[in-house]
Amino acid sequence: MRSVRLLTALAALAATRAAAGPSFVVERRTDDGTRETRVHHGDLTAVDSWAQESLLLRQVSDGRRLLQAVLRDGRLSQCEMLRDAESLERFFDDFSADFECARGANGTTGCLGVRIFRDVEDLDERQQELLQWRRLARACRRLQRGEDGGGGGGRRRRRDLFLYPGTNWCGSGSSARKLNELGAHSRADRCCREHDHCPFTIEAFQRKFHLFNYRLHTLSHCECDE
Incomplete structure (x- = not known):
């Protein structure tokens, strides 16, 4: 209090x-x-x-x-x-x-x-x-x-404004070996491939847009998935 x-x-x-x-x-x-x-x-x-x-x-x-x-x-x-x-x-x-x-x-x-x-x-x-x-x-x-x-x-609340789909193409770097290599959630994977061009991202342990990303992976705005 x-x-x-x-x-x-x-x-x-x-x-x-x-x-x-x-x-x-x-x-x-x-x-x-x-x-x-x-x-x-x-x-x-x-x-x-x-x-x-x-x-x-x-x-x-x-x-x-x-x-x-x-x-x-x-x-x-x-x-x-x-x-x-x-x-x-x-x-x-x-x-x-x-x-x-x-x-x-x-x-x-x-x-x-x-x-x-x-x-x-x-x-x-x-x-x-x-x-x-x-x-x-x-x-x-x-x-x-x-x-x-x-x-x-x-x-949507603030925690939903920035999201991280846990797929091959999301997070820090990529686990995919080829551009067309998609996981089981192929739709989410395609969205994640576009995250490099997302204008609103917060790198791991960085502060931006008045938010602090305490996670190990990059956060991207959900608008980049639509």
């Missing part, structure tokens, strides 16, 4: 500090080739992550909740609303360097690409879209109710 209270307090503190800071936008490309757009304005903090335009991970927080959504070809495919302190703390911790840069705490060192702005109108259309919290939240609720034809897909 004490640890839960501590995490809640830390998450609330991080959100309060974020809301008190100046508005900023960041466009960058990570070492693994993933592109990111980060925006903070008022109570909202958001990030888009993608390696290809057709599949995008969007995360938006109002300081009390964290909305995670997967968009395929611009359409909402999966989403979840997180309220636990640990998820919020990880999310804002990942933004800590950007907040420091925006406040000028780091001077110009390591702050390339951080741009301060005053009004939402100073952002381009794509950047403004990240701040449409209510619109995304409504779309998520509709998806979870199945109103958009998503069925029960929107009800």
